[in-house]
Every structure is written in structure tokens, then in C-alpha cells.
Amino acid sequence: xxxxxxxxxxxxxxxxxxxxxxxxxxxxxxxxxxxxxxxxxxxxxxxxxxxxxxxxxxxxxxxxxxxxxxxxxxxxxxxxxxxxxxxxxxxxxxxxxxxxxxxxxxxxxxxxxxxxxxxxxxxxxxxxxxxxxxxxxxxxxxxxxxxxxxxx
Numbered sequence: 001x002x003x004x005x006x007x008x009x010x011x012x013x014x015x016x017x018x019x020x021x022x023x024x025x026x027x028x029x030x031x032x033x034x035x036x037x038x039x040x041x042x043x044x045x046x047x048x049x050x051x052x053x054x055x056x057x058x059x060x061x062x063x064x065x066x067x068x069x070x071x072x073x074x075x076x077x078x079x080x081x082x083x084x085x086x087x088x089x090x091x092x093x094x095x096x097x098x099x100x101x102x103x104x105x106x107x108x109x110x111x112x113x114x115x116x117x118x119x120x121x122x123x124x125x126x127x128x129x130x131x132x133x134x135x136x137x138x139x140x141x142x143x144x145x146x147x148x149x150x151x152x
Contacts, residue, residue: 001059001131008046016040018049021094022129023065023150024058059128062111068097068148076103076144079137086145089132097148098127105141110134119143 003020008028011017017025028040028049039045058065077083089112092098100109102119109125110116112132119125127133127145 001056001128002053003056003059005049005052005054007050016046018054020054020056022056022059023068023095023097024056024063026054026056026058028054059131062126062128064097064099064126064148067150069151070146070148071151073146074144076142079105079139079141082135082137086135089134091130091132092127092147094129095149096129099146099148100125100127100135101144101146103142103144106138107141107143108136108138110136 001022003022003024005018005028006021007019009017009019009025011027015027015029018028019025028037028046039049077086100107100119101124102121104121106121107119107125108116109119110133111127116136117125118138
């Protein structure tokens with residue numbers, strides 16, 4: 001997924017890491033096969049790239065970022081009460097990750113451009129910000145969706 005650079009920090013080796021609007025970090029000095037980004041060496045160069053986009057493989061892999069906190073959740077839904085909006089493609093807003101929690105049965109979760117995943121009782125599925133997705137009941141199911149962001 002394309003994600004905007006919103007800031008920078010240095011890792012333990014003092015290499016520059018771009019902070020992306022999805023809350024993932026991405027090294028900007030190089031990427032395999034060691035593509036050099038000389039603009040990352042200066043404060044002016046880094047500032048000039050704020051707002052530019054990078055591909056975030058970690059979002060593509062549905063990897064949940066560290067350090068997020070739950071700020072709200074939906075009621076529990078069943079196969080009979082799933083809102084129609086969840087059955088068709090929709091997204092979370094920028095800066096909000098979702099996590100589907102299946103309490104009973106199984107739910108089909110389909111991120112756009114990826115195969116459906118069957119999420120079973122006791123399992124969760126990650127929903128990156130602004131990624132189109134939909135769900136469908138796989139028989140009897142009970143689940144809710146929790147929403148996460150970085151809290152100040």
C-alpha cells in the first residue's frame with residue numbers, strides 16, 4: 001500500500017527510518033538491493049520528502065504496528081445482525097487500524113486484491129487504515145471489530 005511519510009527517527013544503528021501514516025516505519029537509507037537515497041543524509045533532504053509516498057509491505061502483509069491502543073469497538077454481531085456496510089467493500093479512516101475478533105464460529109475476511117481468509121473462533125484479523133475489505137459469515141458466527149490508533 002502507498003503510505004505518506006509523516007516524520008523520521010533513527011534506529012539503534014543511527015540509520016534513518018521514515019515514519020509512515022500507517023504507523024509503520026521504513027528505512028530510507030537503502031532498500032534491497034541497497035538503493036541509496038542520498039536525500040536521507042540531511043535534515044533538508046528528509047524534510048523535502050515529507051508527504052511523499054512509499055510502498056508499505058508491512059501493510060500489504062496486514063502486519064499490526066506496535067504501540068497502538070484500542071479506542072472503541074463495535075457491538076457484537078452475528079450472522080443475522082452483520083451490518084450491510086460490512087458485507088460490501090469499505091475502509092477504516094486514515095490513522096485507524098481495525099481488528100476483527102471472532103468469538104464463535106468463523107468469518108470470511110477479504111482485503112481487496114487478496115484471497116479471503118477464514119477467521120476462526122479465538123482468532124483475529126488485522127485491517128490496515130484505508131484498505132478496502134469486506135466480511136461474510138461462514139455459518140453461525142459471533143464477532144466484533146475493535147479500532148486502534150496512537151494515543152497522545
